[in-house]
Amino acid sequence: MFGRKKDEAAAEDAAVDNPYESTEAPPEGKKGPTPKRSEQEALNKRPLVSSDKKARKEAERKRRIESQERLRLANETGDERYMMPRDQGPQKRFARDFVDSRWMIGEFLMIIIFAFLIVSFTMANNLVVQANITIALWAILLITIIDAFIMTRMLKKRLVARFGESERGVLWYASMRGLQFRKMRLPKPQVKRGEGPRD
Template sequence: MFGRKKDEAAAQPAAAEELTETPTQGKGAPTPKRSAQVASRKRPLVHTDRKAARNAARAERLAAQERLRIANETGDDRYMMARDKGPQKRFARNFVDARFMAGEFLMFAIFAFLIFSLVMPSSAEIQVGITFALWGVLGITVLDAFIMTRQLKKRLAAKFGQVERGVLWYAAMRGLQFRKLRVPKPLVKRGQDVG
């Protein structure tokens, strides 16, 4: 019983020597006080140099606008607005841009009907004819958009499995814009197969 303690006591200094021989890894510096950590993270709510802060904010805003402009021209999803991001919306844009849409010229047609209604004599028959022609153009535009969205829905379901919410409305609204004024800019030519 007494011999056992002597063996353990002799074994402990050997173990202590082994521990001191292995290098200890630490952070190499004392832990900073909490007040020092809090002070290092503090930033003023209002910058002391307002002119420099305004210039920095303006430069950051201009850089973001430039990134967005380039993304709208090249189709880069990383910097596009949230409403234009995603593979389904890219496919919808290309699908609409490859077609000829009646809605592209809707605003021009409405402007022409407005001019005709002001220039033509104010007889009731002519005004009724102009009104019915305008309703006919609107009907053709709605029918064209409906047919396009049905075709797009089938293509999206075949390619992606399911259709994300809002993509068909996004495509219909793009179809109502004049091709040269569309943002993001069209990347496909009319009649091109979008796959």
């Protein structure tokens, strides 16, 4: 009993010392005690950009740069682990070597067409020259198609003899590579002309 009276007296003394501070919860619908200004400013101070998001973007950028560097080195050295999926596989590697070991008319096609265009513009008033250029251009295109056809037939025989079959898309892959200038091909040629595909 005496302890209870003592606690009540202490509560009354505290209320007298600080008449503006209430120990009871504010009624429903009314505002509670106003927080200090420093506490409110601390709550409002939030970063505009999340540091985690920024770090994640930086990590993604580094991974992208590393991936591009690995791809560049793979195209230079012939390391298939980091090549594009379209260039991976033993048959694709064999087709690249087969094309790179040959002379292909198609690799000079763009240079020939460019030369014909220059001559055609300079001799625009000469109808005979224009007609001859047109015939020559169609002849070059026909020879290029025949050369690519012969190359793909030979490649198919080699693929079947070595792998048992020719995978779908490999012959087209080789034809498109044969139309590219040798120094512009990616992945870079790993064999010299006349060497033949690697084992």
